[in-house]
Every structure is written in structure tokens, then in C-alpha cells.
Amino acid sequence: GENVEQHPSTLSVQEGDSAVIKCTYSDSASNYFPWYKQELGKRPQLIIDIRSNVGEKKDQRIAVTLNKTAKHFSLHITETQPEDSAVYFCAASRIPTFGRGTSLIVHP
């Protein structure tokens, strides 16, 4: 089955800095890679996704890159703000499999 590794588990940045979260996956048949943001006690919210026929996708301050050969994909958040503080999960979704999560803390 699919195995998704996510790093780092915790990421602490200053407001305005960039944050990068990385994930690797094992199943070469996976072709859809969403990223979710989950605030404490709430549901995961889809923030961006990428499909295997695309190498990069950007939405305002958020971008995702995918390297299918190496089986890794990354989330990039620029100009971080305190409200970006949350747990972020990557997933590889032929069978939905989530990474362990990254707790992002943005210090004002």
C-alpha cells in the first residue's frame, strides 16, 4: 500500500518568512496530491492540490511542487502570517493516505 512520509513534524518561523513542508510517497500509481490545513479541533481544509501531470501549482502565497521521478512533493508558504499557524497534512490519494502532519507556528 501507499506510504507517505512528511517532514518536518514541527516548523517554527517568524512572520513574513517562508515555510516549506516536504512529503515523499511510495506508490508510483498515485496521481493526486492534496494539502490540508487543520486548526485545532476542526476539520481538515483543502488548501491546494496538484495532479501528476503538473509540476508546480501556485495560489497566492501558497505553492506546491511535484517531482514524480523522485516521488516527492512540497508545500511552500511565502510571507507567512500568524493565522497560517495550524497543522498541515499532505496526502497521496489513490487510496487516501495522509502524512503525519507538520505543526506550523508563525511568531508575530
Added chain:
Amino acid sequence: GAVVSQHPSWVICKSGTSVKIECRSLDFQATTMFWYRQFPKQSLMLMATSNEGSKATYEQGVEKDKFLINHASLTLSTLTVTSAHPEDSSFYICSAKSGLAETQYFGPGTRLLVL
């Protein structure tokens, strides 16, 4: 956008009782629904996948006789935790998707506490 609801949001029960959690897609037909369990500060662990009108497919290590899943309509799936014990206390979240679409829409979750 697509909306998924869950009921109840909170449930406290005594050990040995059964608890039913409902997951509804409010504005789309959910051909597939997923049930996850999330322990504090951990990731979402997929428990089972259910397709409307079919038996659920359970992930390895998930007891199908303990976690009964019914997906009888295109807008409703239920998870029943039978004979609940304190170790079943967790945050249960459903998600739903339509047809071949890849995007899942998550419910708000149900926090279960078994005393």
C-alpha cells in the same frame, strides 16, 4: 462549495454501549465516503472506504464487526461503534467525494468519549 455534515459533534457514553455517527453530504451525491480516526496530535488514519450500495472496505487492523459502516444512500453514511470501550475514544471524521472526482470534502468530526 460541497458541504459535509456530521452528527453528533460530541458524544459521551458508558463503556459497553453502541454509538452511531452520521455523515451527510448536503449538496452533492457522495458515491464514496471515507471514515477516519484521529488521536490527539496525530494524523488521520483511514478506517474504511464505503461506496453507496456496497459493503465497506476496511483497512488492515480495523475490526469490521466493531465499526459497522452503512452507506445506504448517496447522501448518508453511518458509522456505529459497537460495545464501545475507553480506547475507542477519539475524533472520528468522515469525508465524501463524488464519482471519479478526486477531491474529498471533510465533515466537522465527532468527538467520542467512552467512560
